[in-house]
Amino acid sequence: MSTTSLKLSEELKQRAASAAQELGVSTHAFMVDAIRQAADGVEQRSQFLAQAQSAHAAMLQNGxxxxxxxxxxxxxxxxxxxxxxxxxxxxxxx
Incomplete structure (x- = not known):
């Protein structure tokens, strides 16, 4: 596993710490999960768009x-x- 540094504003760092505390997880775990959720969302959107483009092409082809x-x-x-x-x-x- 690699290490990455994030530069956060004090305000965002505090918000992340408060949210993590409310969820009962570490700030690190909160940030890792937030990044994972964001990456998952981008991947799901890409898959959705690919499926939509494929369906559109099929519709144009078969009428x-x-x-x-x-x-x-x-x-x-x-x-x-x-x-x-x-x-x-x-x-x-x-």
């Missing part, structure tokens, strides 16, 4: 997609009852 009203109804049903049928793909090209 099929989902009706927005069908998707919204599916999501509402999914929130209320996990067992629901996904909407059907429909051609969108005329």
């Amino acid at each position: 099929q997609g989902y009706n927005a009203d069908d998707v919204h109804a599916y999501l509402r049903e999914r929130l209320a009852n996990r067992q629901t049928v996904k909407p059907a793909l429909k051609p969108w090209r005329k």
Whole structure:
């Protein structure tokens, strides 16, 4: 494991120390976890964007997609009852 130094303003250092104390962890553990969460968020966003770009390319290639009203109804049903049928793909090209 490598060592890294962080230069923090006194105000941010105090906020981190207070937050760590409230959570019952060391300031170091708090900062490591904060960095891990930030890195995880960036990676998840990158994966989401890659999936969206892939889906968009597939939609352009095969000419099929989902009706927005069908998707919204599916999501509402999914929130209320996990067992629901996904909407059907429909051609969108005329």
